[in-house]
Amino acid sequence: MSGKKVYILSGAGLSAESGIKTFRDSDGLWENYSIEEVCSTGGWIRDRQKVTYFYDARRADLESKEPNYAHIRLAELKKKYPENIFMLTQNVDNMLEKAGCTDVVHLHGTLTDLRCEECFQVFSIGYLPQSDAVCPKCNSSMIRHNVVMFGENAPAYENLRKLYNEAQMVVVIGTSGNVIDTAYISQIIDNSILNNLDVDENHDQYFSKKLYLPATEAIDEIFAHVEEFLR
Numbered sequence: 561m562s563g564k565k566v567y568i569l570s571g572a573g574l575s576a577e578s579g580i581k582t583f584r585d586s587d588g589l590w591e592n593y594s595i596e597e598v599c600s601t602g603g604w605i606r607d608r609q610k611v612t613y614f615y616d617a618r619r620a621d622l623e624s625k626e627p628n629y630a631h632i633r634l635a636e637l638k639k640k641y642p643e644n645i646f647m648l649t650q651n652v653d654n655m656l657e658k659a660g661c662t663d664v665v666h667l668h669g670t671l672t673d674l675r676c677e678e679c680f681q682v683f684s685i686g687y688l689p690q691s692d693a694v695c696p697k698c699n700s701s702m703i704r705h706n707v708v709m710f711g712e713n714a715p716a717y718e719n720l721r722k723l724y725n726e727a728q729m730v731v732v733i734g735t736s737g738n739v740i741d742t743a744y745i746s747q748i749i750d751n752s753i754l755n756n757l758d759v760d761e762n763h764d765q766y767f768s769k770k771l772y773l774p775a776t777e778a779i780d781e782i783f784a785h786v787e788e789f790l791r
């Protein structure tokens with residue numbers, strides 16, 4: 561097996577076909593909440609209860625969702641080439657894991673976990689509401705959702721530095737480059753595949769291959785390209 565490293569970076573477009581919406585679809589409103597209220601540190605400081613209910617509802621929503629064909633194929637790819645494939649996602653859902661994918665790095669956190677504000681322990685809550693959860697490590701009741709908000713650091717971005725340093729191929733699926741600078745990534749890595757629904761000339765120009773299709777329709781071709789590259 562070659563020592564080549566392929567980084568796969570996914571965003572909302574990967575989970576859209578599983579019926580998972582994000583605030584980016586929604587013009588500043590998400591289920592009648594303003595994004596500022598529920599996705600920023602300012603909103604969290606102003607009204608913890610409101611933000612907690614919001615993430616409780618997102619978590620409950622997730623329970624009925626199923627991975628789509630693209631999640632399933634990505635999980636297969638990771639299983640087949642565990643040493644070569646690095647799976648990074650901006651999504652906070654658990655669709656890749658539910659499809660059987662291991663070692664997924666969630667750059668913006670996870671809906672199905674909570675985090676202790678005292679000792680920073682992250683622990684699973686599944687699809688349950690936060691209610692009066694306490695930290696399993698330090699017993700604190702200062703608990704929050706495990707999703708990165710605007711105005712916060714994202715510690716998992718450390719993995720992007722690894723991507724810059726060691727990826728020989730990058731596959732970008734379903735993200736427009738608004739949050740993570742995927743245009744820059746395509747300029748520094750020779751082999752780059754982009755799969756998005758919409759064309760964005762400025763963003764897309766340096767990708768070596770572009771697939772303007774829903775992720776479920778592009779994934780077989782992506783799978784074949786990655787395999788060919790690894791051979």
Ligand SMILES: [Zn+2]
Binds near residue numbers: 679680696699
């Ligand atoms: Zn704790």
